[in-house]
Amino acid sequence: MISDATEVAARVDMVQIFIFGMMAFWFIACNAVLVYFMLRYRRKGPDDKVANIKGNHMLEIVWTVIPCILVLIIFYYGVVVWKDLRVPPEGEPVYEISVTGQKWSWSFKYPNGATTGNELIVPVGTNIKLNMKSADVIHSFFIPEFRVKEDVVPSQYTYMWFNAKYAGEYNIFCTEYCGKDHSHMLGKVKVLDADNWENWEKTGLMLGEEILPPLENGEKLFVKRGCKGCHSIDGVKLVGPTMLDAYGRSAAFDDGQSYTIDDNYIVESIKYPERHIVAGYPRGQMPSFDGQLSDSELSDIITYIKSIKSE
């Protein structure tokens, strides 16, 4: 694992090492003097009279001014690096991606209209700016190897930027406790080299990856977008209803109205889950994927759900 995958990461580490080093130095120095004074000035016997010192202005000035200067150095150094961490380099192009956090996944939307879930795809060596919002509660977007972290807040946009030095895969964590499955709110940053990126941006495929037929693609999306975590395909009741024999199945909503699962209903369930709640299941569990799946992806998912039949 690369520990400083961005330029700024090394500088963030330097601030940390500097502050830690300074603290370690003063801790040891102060305690050494303390121990020395304990030995040097200890009372030698009942007749040992202690000098009566009333004060020393020089000494007080020194121990006020020196720590002040040190703290200001820490402040200055911190602010300089924080600015680099916060503000994308001026006058250089930035590639902007919008990020949405929702219980319990991340979705990404690119300038070319493409969307991905839990997988942030970016080109290597490019200034990337993430414009972030939350669909529900406060989350926090953290890429440890890049040393960037920012809260993702409902009804407010926040941002971060980074420039990945090396192609590869890095972790994304949600670092704000956001409910039951917070610990599963994980993602990956895939940093692609120039060729791979160009290909991905044009076709949505990695080099060497093939276009899958609808059924296989639907199955892949069902796993990748996290549907499978809540919907079993073997009849078991998880958070949501099983998808086994779902297509054509008749059931009832929590308001008593009965319905039959067809193409339109599946699309509605995926985009606007709050419109109808299946009787016996909790409201607000099924996240909305509105704007996160293209029409062709939706139809591939329908094809896959149709195929999940018991025989």
Ligand code: HEC
């Ligand atoms: C966090 C859990 C969760 C995830 C992730 C999730 N769902 Fe759901 N889903 C539910 C719950 C709970 C219900 C039932 C309550 C309701 O109607 O909202 C439901 C209902 C549905 C229904 C209606 C089922 C029926 O029997 O009427 C469909 C279709 C569906 N989900 C498809 C999907 C697809 C496709 C995905 C992935 C793109 C997905 N869900 C992701 C929890 C989830």
Ligand SMILES: [Cu+2]
């Ligand atoms: Cu979260």
